[in-house]
Amino acid sequence: MRLALILGGLMGVGVMSAYAAPDVELKTVDKACWAEIYEDTDFDVNDPHVKIQGPTQIATLKDYSGRNWNNEIESIVVGPNAHIKVYSDKDFKGTELELTPNKRANDLSKLNMSDEIESLKVTCGG
Numbered sequence: 001m002r003l004a005l006i007l008g009g010l011m012g013v014g015v016m017s018a019y020a021a022p023d024v025e026l027k028t029v030d031k032a033c034w035a036e037i038y039e040d041t042d043f044d045v046n047d048p049h050v051k052i053q054g055p056t057q058i059a060t061l062k063d064y065s066g067r068n069w070n071n072e073i074e075s076i077v078v079g080p081n082a083h084i085k086v087y088s089d090k091d092f093k094g095t096e097l098e099l100t101p102n103k104r105a106n107d108l109s110k111l112n113m114s115d116e117i118e119s120l121k122v123t124c125g126g
């Protein structure tokens with residue numbers, strides 16, 4: 001009987017400390033803050049594509065998510081709570097283009113950015 005009470009108390013402490021983790025809020029992921037980049041036009045899922053969780057800054061796409069994305073992106077989908085700024089050169093230089101929340105850019109050649117992007121920033125907030 002006494003042992004059961006002690007065990008119960010220990011389990012209670014364990015649960016308490018798990019919920020009391022101080023940095024829970026910092027780790028919260030904004031599920032509406034993302035941008036998805038596609039190697040081909042029209043969001044072709046049969047070619048390489050990857051969802052980028054924001055906020056983030058990628059100074060070079062040379063080795064992003066296991067492949068060289070430099071000068072490869074041809075279409076982009078922007079999440080409902082994200083802005084993406086893309087740059088024609090690395091380190092956020094060259095021509096800059098900003099895409100707003102929910103934007104679906106199916107062919108970046110229309111925006112003179114087809115196969116040009118080498119760095120980008122994703123910020124959260126409408």
Ligand SMILES: [Ca+2]
Binds near residue numbers: 044046047
């Ligand atoms: Ca294709």
Ligand SMILES: [Ca+2]
Binds near residue numbers: 040071074115
């Ligand atoms: Ca391409």
Ligand SMILES: [Ca+2]
Binds near residue numbers: 071089115117
């Ligand atoms: Ca470029």
